[in-house]
Each structure stands twice: as C-alpha cells, then as structure tokens.
Amino acid sequence: MITLTTDFGADSPYIAAMKAAIFERLPQAIVLDLTHSIAPQNIRQGALVWHDFTQTFPPESVHVCVIDPEVGGNRRLVAARCRNQFFVCPDNGVLTLFLQEYTVIEAVELNKPQFWRSTVSATFHGRDVMSPIAAAIADGVPLDKLGTKIAVSREHTSILSTNQPLVQIPFSAPIFSHRFWRLEVLYIDPFGNLLLNVAADKLIDTVKSQLSRSSKLRLTTTAGVFFDAKYVATYCHQLPGNVVLLEGSGGRWEIAIVNGNAAQTLGIAEGDAVTVECFD
Secondary structure, X not given: OEEEEEOOOOOOHHHHHHHHHHHHHOOOOOEEEEEOOOOOOOHHHHHHHHHHHOOOOOOOOEEEEEOOOOOOOOOOEEEEEEOOEEEEEEOOOOOHHHHHHOOOOEEEEOOOHHHOOOOOOOOOHHHHHHHHHHHHHHOOOOHHHHOEEOOEEHHHOEEEEOOEEOOOOXXXXXXXXXXXXXXXXXXXXXXXXXXXXXXXXXXXXXXXXXXXXXXXXXXXXXXXXXXXXXXOOOHHHOOOOOEEEEEOOOOEEEEEEOOXXXXXXXXXXXXXXXXXXXXX
C-alpha cells in the first residue's frame, strides 16, 4: 500500500502522473490519496497531517509526501522507516513530528539514480524520484539499496548524517498553568475544526484533573475575542452552535462548533494562539 500527500490540489493532473510512475514499476500497487489539499508550500501543515493521519495504516505501508518548494535545489530526498511504516519525502521538515515522537529505525538519502525514472525533470521529483522509490520499497527493496545510510542517534531519537542533521521545523509546546493554558492551532480541517498542539495521551494528571472539575472553559483568541466553551467527549453532547473542546479522532485536542465552522466563526487561523481559562 502506498499513500500520497501533496499540495497539488485535488483535481491536479500531477497526481495521476505520480500514480503512473508507481504503476510503471509496480502495477499491482494499491495507491491511496491521503490528501492533496495541503496549502501550497505549507510544510508545517503537511508535517502535522502526515504525522497524525498515517497512524492507522497497516505495517509496511509506504507514505509519500510531496510538499517541495525547493524542488531542484540543494535539499535532499530521503526515506525513513518509523513505527513499522516507510516515509519518502524531501528533507525540509515534513518528518519533524516523527523525529520528535518516535525512534526512527533506519533512514537513507536517496542518491541512487538507478531506482529513479530514466528521465528526471528538474521540477517534478515527486513523479520521477519519490514515486518510483516508493514502488521499490513496496516491492521489497531494502532502504540501504536505495541510497546512502543516515546514522540514527537513538539517545536523542533524531537522525544525524555527516555534518547535516535532518531538517526540523518549529512546533510550539502547549503551556499549562494552574488556571490558564496557552495552546496553538496547528491545522484547520475541512469542517473548520481547530486541531491544537495537544496530544490527549500526553496530558499530565493535573491537567486531566482540571478538565474533570471544570464546569466552563473560556477561550481567548490572539485578537482578544473570548468565547465560552465546554469540554465534551463528542459533538452531540452540546447543542448546535456551541463551542466545544474535545479529543479528535487522531488523538489530538480540537476546538469545534457543533454543526458549525469554528475557524470562520471564531476568526482563528493556523498558527494563532488560543488561551484557555478553566472555571470550576
């Protein structure tokens, strides 16, 4: 199984071109579109979506991410094995959340042209390099045959190569105090729900206790606008139009409006901070 994540747009002919390059090498491949609606050149958004929404795929799945504003430049192309899956991408930060959370088992720089298409465009490495590489991995070719190994530092769960670590981009951590939490909106999904920089399974006990005691939450946006909200298990626990905080399907906290669009109604964009105040 091979998945594709790009910023091409859902109706782009470039998607079909990538699939053709995969089938050229591996006609029996199962190719799924994770999303092609990442905002153009938005590496940070792509990193979040790629990390969160590949978790439920079966072992040995191969995931390709083509968000590549520096295509044709000096950035590397890499492949990595992590949590029993494979990831193929430009070395521009889309692997950041994997590097922060998991031990990457193996990684290579993709510098063996014999595994690429015979003709390589300077502006479409997604088709001519990454797609045939994904097909090769799905066909059982070991990573160390596809490029030069990159040493893995298990102590720091990061990847290091000679004089050049893999690129990571900034992701802020949530700040929790006794009554106030400062969070960041990392991604806005198609429903307008605001996915935050909080993984529910990483919450400390004091925050869980605050949530269980809180009768009301107050959300304050970067612009100083505030809204009352409730922490709920699912959307149907509040009436339409109410603001809620809940754990989304990917295990990440999100702010939503029941049967509404939180991003539009609250005037919040990706990268904005949201302060949450708890009331007992």
